[in-house]
Amino acid sequence: MRRLHGIHLPHTKQTTDMPFVHPPLPEQVILPMVMHMGLACEPTVRAGQTVHVGDLIGHNDAVFSADIHASVSGTVKAITDYRLASGVICKAVVLTPDGAQTPSPDIAPPVYSGREEFLSAIRKSGAVGMGGAGFPVHVKLSTQQAIEYLIVNAAECEPYITADDRTMQEKRDLIRDGIRRIMEVLEIPSCIIGVESNKPRAIALMEEAAAGDDSIRVRALPPVYPQGAEKILIFHTTGRIVPEGHIPADQGVLVMNVSTVAFLEEYFTTGMPLVERSLTVDGDAIGRPCSVTVPVGTPLGHILQYAQCDFDAVDRLISGGPMMGVCQRDFEQAVTKTTNAILAMKEAPERRTCACIRCGRCIRVCPMHLMPTELEKAYLRGDLDRLDRLHISLCMLCGCCSYVCPSNRPLAQTNGLAKAVIRRNKEVQV
Amino acid sequence: MKLLTLSASPHIRDTMTTQKIMLCVIAALLPAAVAAIVHFGWRALLLMVFCVLVSMATEGLCRIAMKREQTIFDGSAAVTGLLLAMNLPVTLPLWEAALGCIFAVAVVKQMFGGLGQNFANPAIAARIVLMVSVSADMTHWILPRTAVQDFSYDAVSSATPLVERFPIQSLIWGSTGGCLGETCAIALLFGGCFLMFLGVISPATPLSYLGTVAVCTLLYTGGSAYETVYQLLSGGLLLGAFFMATDYVTTPVTARGKIVFGIGCGVLTFLIRAFGSFPEGVSFSILLMNLLTPYIDRFTLTSPLGALKGGEE
Numbered sequence: 147m148r149r150l151h152g153i154h155l156p157h158t159k160q161t162t163d164m165p166f167v168h169p170p171l172p173e174q175v176i177l178p179m180v181m182h183m184g185l186a187c188e189p190t191v192r193a194g195q196t197v198h199v200g201d202l203i204g205h206n207d208a209v210f211s212a213d214i215h216a217s218v219s220g221t222v223k224a225i226t227d228y229r230l231a232s233g234v235i236c237k238a239v240v241l242t243p244d245g246a247q248t249p250s251p252d253i254a255p256p257v258y259s260g261r262e263e264f265l266s267a268i269r270k271s272g273a274v275g276m277g278g279a280g281f282p283v284h285v286k287l288s289t290q291q292a293i294e295y296l297i298v299n300a301a302e303c304e305p306y307i308t309a310d311d312r313t314m315q316e317k318r319d320l321i322r323d324g325i326r327r328i329m330e331v332l333e334i335p336s337c338i339i340g341v342e343s344n345k346p347r348a349i350a351l352m353e354e355a356a357a358g359d360d361s362i363r364v365r366a367l368p369p370v371y372p373q374g375a376e377k378i379l380i381f382h383t384t385g386r387i388v389p390e391g392h393i394p395a396d397q398g399v400l401v402m403n404v405s406t407v408a409f410l411e412e413y414f415t416t417g418m419p420l421v422e423r424s425l426t427v428d429g430d431a432i433g434r435p436c437s438v439t440v441p442v443g444t445p446l447g448h449i450l451q452y453a454q455c456d457f458d459a460v461d462r463l464i465s466g467g468p469m470m471g472v473c474q475r476d477f478e479q480a481v482t483k484t485t486n487a488i489l490a491m492k493e494a495p496e497r498r499t500c501a502c503i504r505c506g507r508c509i510r511v512c513p514m515h516l517m518p519t520e521l522e523k524a525y526l527r528g529d530l531d532r533l534d535r536l537h538i539s540l541c542m543l544c545g546c547c548s549y550v551c552p553s554n555r556p557l558a559q560t561n562g563l564a565k566a567v568i569r570r571n572k573e574v575q576v
Numbered sequence: 577m578k579l580l581t582l583s584a585s586p587h588i589r590d591t592m593t594t595q596k597i598m599l600c601v602i603a604a605l606l607p608a609a610v611a612a613i614v615h616f617g618w619r620a621l622l623l624m625v626f627c628v629l630v631s632m633a634t635e636g637l638c639r640i641a642m643k644r645e646q647t648i649f650d651g652s653a654a655v656t657g658l659l660l661a662m663n664l665p666v667t668l669p670l671w672e673a674a675l676g677c678i679f680a681v682a683v684v685k686q687m688f689g690g691l692g693q694n695f696a697n698p699a700i701a702a703r704i705v706l707m708v709s710v711s712a713d714m715t716h717w718i719l720p721r722t723a724v725q726d727f728s729y730d731a732v733s734s735a736t737p738l739v740e741r742f743p744i745q746s747l748i749w750g751s752t753g754g755c756l757g758e759t760c761a762i763a764l765l766f767g768g769c770f771l772m773f774l775g776v777i778s779p780a781t782p783l784s785y786l787g788t789v790a791v792c793t794l795l796y797t798g799g800s801a802y803e804t805v806y807q808l809l810s811g812g813l814l815l816g817a818f819f820m821a822t823d824y825v826t827t828p829v830t831a832r833g834k835i836v837f838g839i840g841c842g843v844l845t846f847l848i849r850a851f852g853s854f855p856e857g858v859s860f861s862i863l864l865m866n867l868l869t870p871y872i873d874r875f876t877l878t879s880p881l882g883a884l885k886g887g888e889e
Contacts, residue, residue: 150881155588305588377882389882462581473582491587500594500650501692506778506829507592515878519829537880545586552594553692559584 150378150513152370153546155469157344158428161308165316166424166439169452171243175218175443177203178228178238181482182274183281184210186236195222198250200418203239212282212483213272216250217421217441218243231465231472231479238480241443255417264331271419272483273410277310277374277403278466280484283410286402287332289395296329296337297383300352300404301367301374303342304467306428307487310404312437313424314341314348317408322355324411325362334400337362338383344369371469372544376401378513390540405486423481427453429489431460440481446488447477461493469545499554508547508557514540518547518557525564530571538564594691598651600776604767605658605819611750611760615720616666620756624661626670630677631657638686652691656680659699662757662815663859664706665716672710676702696866697823700859707859717753737810738855744802747809758812768818777822780834785817788842796850813845816858826866833869833876840865840872 179187187204191197197216204214220243228238256267265284273283277299298321302310314321325337339352343366356362365383367373377388379401386397394401409420423442428435433454440449446463457477464471465485474488481488508518517536524532538561547557612620635653639646647653660676680702685694707714719734723746734740734753742752750760757764771777790804797803807813821827821841828837841861848857865872 153590381881387882390884392882458578460578460580462583462587464587468588469586471585471587473585473587474580475582476580489587493581494588497589497593500647501690503594503597503652503692503824504827504829505597505824509829509878510778510831512878513881515880517829517878520877536877537883540880540882543585549586549588550590550592552590552592552597554589554593556584558586562584 149368149370150381151511151515151546152372152378152513153511153549154369155305155371155549157369158305159308159311159344160306160428160435161426161437162311162345162347164308164312164435164437166312166437168439169449171218171245171247171441172444172448173242174223174445175241175243175441176226176228176238176445176478176480177214177217177241177443178230178236178480178482179204179214180230180234180236181214181280181442181484182212183279184208184212184285187211187214189225189237189239191222191225191239193222193224196220197222197241198248199421200250200253210282210285212274212280212284213270213419214239215272215419215421216241217443219246219248220244229475231474243441249418253417255415256413261331267414268410271410271413273406273413273420274483275403276405276409276423276484276486278470278484278486280482283402283406286400287328289400291395292398293332293334293395293400294336294398295384295400296325296332296334297379297399297401298325298337298339298404298407299374299376299379299401300339300341300345300348301379302345303369303371303373303375304469304471304487306489307426307467308437309424309426309486311345311348312426313405313408314345314351317412318351318355320408320411321352321404322362324407324414325355326359327411327414328402328407329361332400335361339364339404340367340373340379340383341365342367342369342373371546372513372542375513375542375544377542390537420483423483423485425481425485426487428487429464429491431456431490431492442481442483444481445477446474446479446481449481449488450477450490455490459492460490462491464489464491469549470543497554499556502553502555505552507550507552511546511550513544513546514542516541518561521564522555522557522560525560525567530568533564533568538568541565595649595651597776598655600771600774601655601819602651602658604770604776605662605757607763607766608662608757608760608815609658611763612662612666612756615722615750615759616718616756617721620666623664623666623668623670623673623756624658627661627664627673627677628654628657630674631660631681634678634681635686638682639690642686644690647691650691652685653681656685656698659757659819660702662819663699663703663755663812665714665718665754666756667716667718668706668713672706672713675709676706679705692825694825696863697820697826700820700863700866703859704863719753720751720759722749723751736855737806738849742810744805744809747806752810755812755815758815761809761814764814764818768814771818771822777818778831778834780831781822781827781838782817784835784838785821785841785845786813788839789813789846792843792846792850796846807849811849811856812858816841816845816862820859821862821865826869828869828872828876830873830876830878833872836872836876837865837869840868
């Protein structure tokens with residue numbers, strides 16, 4: 147089958163053999179009311195109130211949102227303002243743990259019959275896509291389209307990150323049962339688990355999980371970034387193309403991150419909502435790279451301390467991978483439901499930016515076959531029509547173009563700005 | 577407390593830089609440069625070093641005069657100088673070579689905005705300017721000393737292989753008349769393969785260019801393999817196909833565009849060689865295709881995955 151372009155990155159997946167460990171509880175956890183795509187939650191607790199693990203502390207009646215639950219037992223210290231990495235300010239609930247981690251007495255495995263009850267149970271779990279985008283799971287699964295393929299995204303194509311890899315190595319049965327549960331309730335006939343071939347052990351375990359079930363297949367994919375990008379994965383596993391402005395469900399495909407599947411199954415067997423996050427801690431300023439499982443809301447600094455980070459040497463603190471991760475402002479930022487890695491990086495030698503020499507590397511690597519250099523020129527000229535004609539909306543900001551640019555031009559960043567301008571412009575017109 | 581850096585993703589970059597690309601091109605030209613010195617003597621070295629220095633100096637002075645960021649060491653001026661020297665006969669007076677370098681860098685490149693903005697390959701434009709201004713000096717070929725048995729002469733006049741027949745073997749090793757860098761086919765092939773191996777140039781342009789010339793010659797001569805090989809190895813074709821038709825700035829950006837460009841160059845080169853009044857047509861065809869590049873670019877846009885044509889949404 148035809149392969150889309152992409153880039154070969156150094157994998158540096160140093161934590162693939164390191165099981166998840168639980169660092170000691172932090173002194174406080176900060177739970178921002180936005181950890182998902184969609185509307186912000188409103189805190190449902192007051193300062194001074196006692197909470198248990200799994201208690202609802204943030205909710206929004208709107209469907210396109212995801213509930214937030216207490217990740218530690220203890221007391222609500224305060225409701226504060228919190229600045230997200232995007233710069234937007236939202237409310238946050240700050241909890242002081244009592245150390246006991248007493249689960250909420252209301253926790254019980256959800257009982258459901260039929261699709262609607264299944265979806266509302268998921269809504270109560272606060273589940274969001276754990277690969278990074280944070281799309282509320284109950285919204286994604288509520289599609290009215292007939293789904294032919296459930297694609298489990300276990301590509302994990304960014305360097306350093308091994309959170310999905312470790313999850314597959316440690317939670318094989320949960321993943322298998324989760325897949326079967328989703329396929330059964332949503333009446334999906336087949337499932338493909340897409341894993342990059344640089345994770346042989348995970349592939350072997352997934353094949354064990356799929357053994358004896360013809361409807362589940364495991365696909366080892368070449369480790370070419372961005373293999374785990376939704377549209378790329380869909381193309382490489384099913385050959386289907388999601389057209390501009392459409393969603394995968396329009397093509398009969400549903401893509402779910404493997405850690406999300408594992409969480410859902412855990413939720414349906416225990417009833418505990420999404421209050422924990424497993425992630426990779428790595429980077430050249432980290433003394434002890436590790437895989438950790440921490441309460442959602444744990445300050446990044448607390449985890450870095452556990453991983454013996456050289457705080458003075460840190461230049462950039464990245465939540466997520468080095469290709470698409472987001473720089474964090476300080477060490478007080480909290481782990482959210484979508485944090486799959488934190489990377490503490492030392493200062494890298496600064497590169498000189500010079501004029502575009504039209505080498506065409508950005509065009510050769512773009513997995514969507516866009517023309518980043520032409521997009522950049524159109525953006526700098528303010529030519530919105532041309533941006534549209536060059537299909538800027540298809541750019542998923544994977545960063546391949548910026549990565550390869552020998553002139554160090556910020557192509558992906560420009561595309562991000564261009565997309566924002568186009569969006570704004572369309573809103574104004576409407 | 578120490579402030580953290582906030583930067584847009586991606587946070588890592590490839591190691592290839594524009595400067596390194598230029599150094600790769602210079603490295604790839606070195607075999608041909610060595611061949612030039614072997615065949616034409618130390619004056620070849622003098623001419624090459626001279627052209628590189630004059631080009632770099634022109635670049636530096638232009639940037640100072642225009643109060644722009646200094647780009648003298650980005651390697652592009654050095655590449656232009658070396659490429660121009662490769663396109664000159666060894667006997668060319670230095671002042672004429674200097675004129676060529678100044679024209680290439682100051683007029684063709686810097687007046688249009690510097691690196692990345694020039695409309696034509698500076699070395700080719702300068703070669704053509706010299707061809708029409710000092711034609712006699714630009715077409716004064718001498719036989720390389722490796723081809724002269726009798727050393728009692730200082731130099732023996734000669735013609736290029738496109739005018740006078742040489743054995744194929746001489747074309748391969750370069751003991752024929754011609755410009756500094758164009759005679760030794762094996763050195764040029766080696767340099768070209770080096771650049772393709774490193775991924776600095778795409779094979780699309782040289783293959784389509786050479787392929788077109790080969791096909792045209794085969795058809796024209798009624799299938800003469802000897803004539804086809806002779807045409808491929810002689811004149812400036814290999815130098816042009818590997819080092820000048822692959823110039824990023826003045827050739828199309830997409831793979832399809834590069835193939836169109838190569839075919840265009842090939843047809844034009846063949847037509848000029850077979851029917852034109854000049855014996856050689858490589859520089860003219862590349863220059864003409866340089867001018868067509870914006871149009872080729874316009875008609876060879878990529879088709880993005882899942883793109884809808886206007887109005888389909």
